Amino acid sequence: MGKIKSILLNELEMSKMLTRISHEIIESHSEISSIAIIGIRTRGEIFAKKIVDNIEKISGDRVHYGILDVTFYRDDFSQNLGSPKVGPSDISFDINSKNIVLIDDVLYTGRTIRAAMDELFSFGRASSIKLGVLIDRGHRELPIKADFVGKNFPTSNNEHVHVLVNEVDGKDEVRLVQY
Amino acid sequence: MKRIETKHLLGLENVSSKDIETIIDVGFTFREVLERPIKKVPVLNGKNIVNLFFENSTRTKISFELAEKRLSADVTNFSASSSSVEKGESLRDTIQNIHVMKMDCVVMRHPIPGSCLQLSNYVDVPIVNAGDGTHEHPTQALLDMMSIKEKFGKIKGLNIGIVGDILHSRVALSNIFGLIKLGANVKLCAPPHLLQRNIEQHGVSVTYDVDELIDWADAVNVLRIQRERMGVGLIPSIREYRKFFGITSERLNRHKKEIVIMHPGPINRGVEIDSDVADGDQAIILDQVLNGVAVRMSVLYLLLGSKDFE
Numbered sequence: 001m002g003k004i005k006s007i008l009l010n011e012l013e014m015s016k017m018l019t020r021i022s023h024e025i026i027e028s029h030s031e032i033s034s035i036a037i038i039g040i041r042t043r044g045e046i047f048a049k050k051i052v053d054n055i056e057k058i059s060g061d062r063v064h065y066g067i068l069d070v071t072f073y074r075d076d077f078s079q080n081l082g083s084p085k086v087g088p089s090d091i092s093f094d095i096n097s098k099n100i101v102l103i104d105d106v107l108y109t110g111r112t113i114r115a116a117m118d119e120l121f122s123f124g125r126a127s128s129i130k131l132g133v134l135i136d137r138g139h140r141e142l143p144i145k146a147d148f149v150g151k152n153f154p155t156s157n158n159e160h161v162h163v164l165v166n167e168v169d170g171k172d173e174v175r176l177v178q179y
Numbered sequence: 180m181k182r183i184e185t186k187h188l189l190g191l192e193n194v195s196s197k198d199i200e201t202i203i204d205v206g207f208t209f210r211e212v213l214e215r216p217i218k219k220v221p222v223l224n225g226k227n228i229v230n231l232f233f234e235n236s237t238r239t240k241i242s243f244e245l246a247e248k249r250l251s252a253d254v255t256n257f258s259a260s261s262s263s264v265e266k267g268e269s270l271r272d273t274i275q276n277i278h279v280m281k282m283d284c285v286v287m288r289h290p291i292p293g294s295c296l297q298l299s300n301y302v303d304v305p306i307v308n309a310g311d312g313t314h315e316h317p318t319q320a321l322l323d324m325m326s327i328k329e330k331f332g333k334i335k336g337l338n339i340g341i342v343g344d345i346l347h348s349r350v351a352l353s354n355i356f357g358l359i360k361l362g363a364n365v366k367l368c369a370p371p372h373l374l375q376r377n378i379e380q381h382g383v384s385v386t387y388d389v390d391e392l393i394d395w396a397d398a399v400n401v402l403r404i405q406r407e408r409m410g411v412g413l414i415p416s417i418r419e420y421r422k423f424f425g426i427t428s429e430r431l432n433r434h435k436k437e438i439v440i441m442h443p444g445p446i447n448r449g450v451e452i453d454s455d456v457a458d459g460d461q462a463i464i465l466d467q468v469l470n471g472v473a474v475r476m477s478v479l480y481l482l483l484g485s486k487d488f489e
Contacts, residue, residue, distance in 0.1 A: 072212070072220035072480075088211030122217035 002160060002177040008153055009174035011166075014134065017150035018047060021132050022054035024148050029099055034127065036064035036098040040116050041087060043105035046165045047134060051103060064098065066091035073115035089119070096124040101148070105163040107133040110144035135174060137161050183481045187306040189295045190315030191356040199357055203325045206470065206477040212249070213473055223252035226483055229277055231287040232309070233259040233270075233294075238444055238468065239309050239319070243286050246475035252483075255282070270294065271301055278302045284483055287311075305482040313347050318478060319443050320353035322471040324361065326463055327398055329470065330439055335362035340392040342368040342424060343402025343451055344413075346375055350443045351402060355381050368392040368424070373413060389424050393431065398439035401426050404451045417450050427453045431461070439463055 009017070029035050032055070039048025045067045052065045071086040102116055117129060132148035137155040153176070155161060160177040164170075182205075183198040191199065212220055228247045232240055240256075247254045257277070270289070277285075278301070286307045287295055292314035299306050310316040328334055339358050345351045345367050355378075358365050365383040367374060368391075379385060386392055392399065404420055414420050421427070426440060440452070440462040448454045457464060 069208070072222045086205060086208050088208045090211070118221075122215050122219065124216055 002179040005159065005176045005178045007173060008135070008161070008176050009151065011172040014150075014172050014174065015050075017134060018050050019054055021148045021150060022051045022058060025051065025101055025130075025132065026055060026059055028130070028147070031099075032059050032061045032063060034097070034099045036066060036093065036095060036100050036126075038066040038068050038091065038100055038102055038116075038120070040102065040104045040112060041067055041069040041089075042168065043163050043165055044103045046167050047105060048103040051101075051132070064093045066093065066095075068102075068116050068119060070112055070115040070119055073119045075111055075115065091123055094124060095120065095126050097127050100126045100129045101132055102129060103132050105134050106161050107131070107136045107144075107146050107149075108139055108161075110140045110142035113144050114142050134163065135161050182484070186482075187295070187299055187308075188317050188478055188482065189299065189306065189308050190311075191317045191320055191353050191360070192315065194317070194360075196360040199321070199324070199360060202321055202474065202477050202481060203328060205481060206321070206325045206474040207329075209249075209473040209476040209480075210470065212476070213469065219249045219251060221251045222480055223247070223250040223483055226250075226252045226283040227255065227281070228252045228284045228286060228479065228483075229255045229257060229282045230309075231257045231273075231277075231285060231289075233287070233289040234310070236288055236309070238471070239288065239316075242468070242471045243307075243309060243318075243475055246472050246479060247286075249472070250476055250479055252283075252479070270298070274298055274301050278304075284479065307478060307482065310349055312349065313352075314349055315353045315356075316349040317353050317357075318471070318475050319350045320357040321478070322467055322474045323350075323354055323400060323441060323443070324357050325470045325474050326441065326467045327363075327439075329466065330463060331397065334358065336364070337397045338364045338366065338395055340366050340368060340396035340399040341402065342389055342392060342399060342426070344373045344404055345369045345378070345402070346373045347405060348402050350400075354400060355383055359383065366392055366395060370414070370420075370424070389426075390430065390433070393434050393438060394436075396438050398441060399426065400441040400443070401452045402443065403445060404447055406447070421450055425449075425451055425453065426456050428455045428459070431456065437461060441467060444468070 037048045037052050039045035056062050067090040069087050069089045130147040133146045134150040136146055136149050136152045158179050162175045162177050164173045166172050183201050185194045185198050230243055244254055284305045286309050288309040290312050292312035294311050295306055295308040308317055341351050355365055359382045367383055367385050368389050442464045446457055
């Protein structure tokens with residue numbers, strides 16, 4: 001196990017960032033009804049839900065919400081079988097001609113996002129796909145860039161950004177862990 | 180990291196309850212994939228799976244083939260009637276020839292009990308038993324259990340009845356092993372001569388009265404009466420079997436509790452089950468078929484997905 005080097009974000013900072021991202025998402029789409037927020041299991045799913053709630057508070061409109069599990073689309077599948085808890089995706093609306101915003105907690109190599117985009121195409125043809133993340137920690141291995149970023153944290157490869165959420169871990173916090 | 184312990188799926192007798200639960204749970208994930216506009220995921224991209232069918236099959240063969248294709252595996256089909264088996268080639272030679280051509284998994288149906296176990300001595304890739312004689316048919320039992328779990332939300336503590344020709348049924352045997360491991364109560368109902376002696380040693384109970392079974396059960400799995408058995412004097416007549424063991428709506432209506440009716444197919448309408456029951460609200464026969472594809476995807480994914488397979 002690694003040791004905690006520092007606390008990057010606390011609960012209040014996380015919540016402010018999600019509020020800002022929610023505003024940015026509204027600002028960048030002319031038609032709110034076309035927006036669909038899709039969270040990547042498991043942490044992204046929780047942030048996506050919060051963003052959907054924020055957007056409803058700000059604009060009064062409830063946008064589409066979905067969950068994506070990318071296990072079956074990962075390129076490192078043959079090496080580690082993906083995440084131990086594979087669960088079903090849940091996208092109950094028609095994604096055709098929607099403006100999708102993918103939400104994940106940490107953007108790192110970009111491979112999860114590549115998998116998520118591939119998987120989205122099996123549900124239909126979205127008008128556009130944008131990406132929102134809470135933390136961008138660098139070290140991209142694919143040409144992928146986030147459209148909405150909570151905070152950029154340059155990290156080294158032996159560090160790990162550990163995002164805790166109240167719903168799973170009992171508290172909201174982002175830690176930098178050294179291995 | 181290995182998600183299930185077992186290396187092959189030869190039967191459920193030697194698979195742990197934890198593995199069985201994992202296979203069923205991951206099966207529900209694949210059920211969701213089957214609801215998508217594009218029902219295909221790239222997990223087994225580049226893997227080659229050979230389907231060896233030494234015995235006729237419609238449902239199982241199509242189900243496995245669909246499962247393999249929806250996992251993006253490459254599929255090679257083999258059926259005994261159009262192969263060198265007709266020229267007298269042994270199972271071992273057939274397998275070894277196919278094996279040197281570098282496949283990643285073998286799915287086999289064979290009329291001889293234990294043939295899949297024997298096969299595992301010749302090749303070092305995962306083997307999935309798609310039915311070996313009167314021994315086991317593990318994926319059928321897994322899809323039955325998945326359907327029970329879908330319907331009731333659990334398996335533990337349920338009363339599951341199995342009625343029909345238990346003696347010749349690989350479906351029954353696999354179901355018995357699996358259901359008992361997952362904590363269900365199993366009661367069998369069959370004419371006495373179509374039931375193994377000492378079958379109770381597997382933890383099941385027995386009745387010869389189908390009404391008693393219906394009274395007791397939450398769900399009843401109705402097995403096909405194999406017509407080929409009739410010629411050899413095991414069943415005097417279809418009418419007699421229907422009278423004493425057939426699942427008819429008249430019989431079901433006599434009981435207060437509404438039970439779930441399952442059938443592994445193919446159905447002999449009017450023999451072991453009546454049309455109005457098979458097509459009625461109580462039956463989940465077509466759900467079973469859909470779950471079959473999902474659970475087979477789960478089995479292949481879990482057996483082939485692991486890196487440390489040796």
